[in-house]
Amino acid sequence: MNPREAEMTKICDFISSVRLNKIFNALLISGFPGCGKTYTVNLAFQQLKLKPLYFNCVQQPELAILKQNTQFVIMDEIDIGLRKFDLKPFFSRLQQLKCGLIMICNELQTTPPVPCDNMYMQQFSQTQLKTLCLLKLNLTEATISTELSESLDYLCYQVSKNSDARLLDQYLSSKDLSIKYFASLFTTNLSINEYQAKLILLLDKYQQTTVEQLKKDLENELDNDFPQVLDWLKKLETTKILTLKGKLVEINQQTFKKHKKFITDLAEEAI
Missing domain, CATH: 1.10.10.10 (Winged helix-like DNA-binding domain superfamily/Winged helix DNA-binding domain)
Incomplete structure (x- = not known):
């Protein structure tokens, strides 16, 4: 099961509504870094077999070029984009094209200059992180060994304290998934201020x-x-x-x- 199933369903409903009504609509998704915002949005579009125009406001020096057949635009790091670009002409063009706009941000107080629905993503729980690990490893609770299950429980406990699920890819890329290995990553003998x-x-x-x-x-x-x-x-x-x-x-x-x-x-x- 996708740990963001409920959120993904809402995103899919938003996408389907834009396609059905053929009108401009916007969705703002906010939440702390590493809580799965971009991951969930991408998964929703993959499920619907659609290819949106993705634009990262931090990485791109200029605004994306909109084409006549553009249906959906994802603007990641929109909180940065609002300070970096003059977005009013860009948003006006989106409205003319009757596109669907999904904005993603870390800052919870972000207010874009367009009417939009809002979705707040809570930080991953330890249980959700465990589900995410199993998905990434292509395993299930029924097929996983007790030893590996306990090791992942420890990993998810540590990651949940940081709340950045993006770290999982780094940790799970190792051939060694033992508790001993994970403990070496999270323990330190550095006595520094x-x-x-x-x-x-x-x-x-x-x-x-x-x-x-x-x-x-x-x-x-x-x-x-x-x-x-x-x-x-x-x-x-x-x-x-x-x-x-x-x-x-x-x-x-x-x-x-x-x-x-x-x-x-x-x-x-x-x-």
Whole structure:
């Protein structure tokens, strides 16, 4: 069963209504990142065997070109698009063509300049994430082993705390789906604070830099003075996450990737 069956049914009903009535109509789908908004919309169009014009407002430098036979348009990251583009002429053209418009956004307070229906997608529950895992692995509860089932339960519990189901593809791509492997992804022995985590992210951003440049970057980005940067670097070197080569500092990508989620989450507390 699709964990977003109810939402997909509503989207399919919206699409069918536009096709039947041949009028412009819009649907705004909002929800936190990774809750399956784009995934569910794409699945609905696949089920109806339709090919909409998909447009990501973040990735595309210009608005999509509308053709006379355009029936449906998906505008992803519309909250960004409203700030990036002048959308009134674009929406006016959609109305002339009597297209169906589906807008997807993360910001819950987004208000497009066109009348639209609204749908809010809740974050995935642990049970829904388990269903999603089984779909991705082409398995069912009846065919899955007890060991793998328990392993997926652990994975879904951890992902549910982050609420970003997009991480599942990354985790399930491994040949090792054991609890031991998943535990290694979610546990960390890094004893660092939020500013040290921010420092690590800066290192990853610049790949190779100097101690002086890091001090400057930290002062600019965190609006504070950090005379202890060198002490932090020496401490972090003991965790194998970076290497000091004289005045040069270089990130250890293998160690960084292992702890990336922990570091990123912790660094957000410094903002």
